[in-house]
Amino acid sequence: MRVPLYYMAPVVLLTAACSSGSNHHSYNAADDTAVSMNEVAQAADSTGFTNDITSVNSPSRKRVRTADVRCRVGSVFNAVSTLEHVVRSVDGMVSESVMQNESVVTRDISYSADSLKRIELYTPVANLTLRVPTASLDSVVHTLTGMATFIDYRTLKDEDKTLSYLSNAMKNNGPAPAAIKPVAKSSTLAIAQYKDQKYDTQTDRRIENLAILDDVHYATFTVQLFQPQQADVQIIVNPERLTRAQFGTEFLLAVRSGFESFGALFIFLISCWPYIILLVLGILIYRKVLRKKLSVQ
Structure with a gap:
């Protein structure tokens, strides 16, 4: 329809x-x-600042803070969990968090007729890279050092990037260049390449300034944790006992191996028959010559 x-x-x-x-x-x-x-x-x-930047402690200066701590804790797992929770609670970010056990030594000792006791000594370690709001960096570092039983080292850095930021911003805010016209020795393609290169340079400076602003607002906190050596004890089967044949099988294998060795020796002697014949002839000639000498005497 x-x-x-x-x-x-x-x-x-x-x-x-x-x-x-x-x-x-x-x-x-x-x-x-x-x-x-x-x-x-x-x-x-932007080159506008809300405060006077001539003072080294001016809030408008582009200061990048970093921290690096290596310490021993009672429990690596608990310390990592606490740090991650604290960082997220202050609106930070866990860029990297790696926990692993570094093996120190492994030893097997006899435990019973068919088993072994395997003892492995290892050290739990962790490596973290944290992005923390700059205002909360000191409190996060204090939280970690409060859990530490031994501090190997602690490094705090406060780097001023104000001049680098101003240099990039002022170069990008410079006066626009006059229009470029092709001359006898230049070409339209060369002018286009020059403009592209200039645009790329300005973009790189902007990205560099954005990275500076990002580092100003969020400090980088690098953490290395370790704890005392731990022992992991396991009872495992003895592979030699497990793979070893029974007595009867070993006896038959030994007899067979003996026959094979005897056969190999016999084959070897057979393959040397020319030398054996020469040896027998030499002995006979020697005895004959020796008898003649004795009869002459």
Whole structure:
């Protein structure tokens, strides 16, 4: 049955309206993205500071803080769990968290007729890389040192990146160069390559400034943990006893091995028959000559 066209008209209009709304939403999302990218570029090139940066302790200076601690704890697992919880509670991030057991020595000793006692000495260790809000770095470091039973070393660094940040921002905010026109010795391709290279350089400076801002807001905390040696004791089967044959089988194998050795010796002697004949002839000639000498005397 054919559907009248005036029944299909509302459906077509509704579909077109939905499509137009979807496209309008996509355009708005693209505009929002473009605005956010412009804001990011402006933040990377900003040279405005809310405070006087001539003071070394000015809050507006771009100071990058890092911490590095290696210490012994009572339990590596508990210390790692506590640190990860503390970092997440202050809106930080666990960039890397690795726990492992470093084997020191493994020894097997007799335990029973068919088993061994395996003793393995190992050291539990952990390596963490944490990104902590700069304002919370001291409290996180204090939390770790409070759990430590022995501190191998603790290093705190506060590096000022203000001048590097200003250098990149001022270069990007410099006056626009005059329009370049091709001359006799240049080409349109060379000018295009120059513009591309300049754009790449500006982008690299912006990315470098964004990395500085990221490091200013979030300090990097590197942690190495270890605890006293632990012993892992296991009772395992003795592989030599398990793979060793019974007495009857070993006896038959020994007899067979003896016959094989005797046969190999016999074959070897047979293969040397020319030398044996020469040896016998030599003995006979020697005895004959010896008898003649004795008879002459």
